[in-house]
Amino acid sequence: MAFRYLGVNPNGSLRDIAGLTNERGNVVGLMPHPEHATEPGFGPDMPDAMRSGVDGLRFFQSAIDAVLARV
Known part of the structure; x- marks a missing residue:
């Protein structure tokens, strides 16, 4: 987990997840823009x-x- 929404979760993702990363941390997927x-x-x-x-x-x-x- 790279990022979480705080306060407001505009897309309703589970556990307020806003971004994920691979194990090495060199690739990140980010939902917000x-x-x-x-x-x-x-x-x-x-x-x-x-x-x-x-x-x-x-x-x-x-x-x-x-x-x-x-x-």
């Missing part, structure tokens, strides 16, 4: 799930931070 929520006014505009409209940006920033921390 964070690329649709990186700028205000783009992507889903659901009050409960996407309050700010930029929730996806945190996903990409955390990935960049993790890569930079290893350099």
Whole structure:
């Protein structure tokens, strides 16, 4: 399990699963589409799930931070 929904599960997945990974961790399948929520006014505009409209940006920033921390 790579990711879980917190608070709101927009697709009703079992156990709030949002993403899975293989055993090595080098392949990830992701249900949400964070690329649709990186700028205000783009992507889903659901009050409960996407309050700010930029929730996806945190996903990409955390990935960049993790890569930079290893350099």
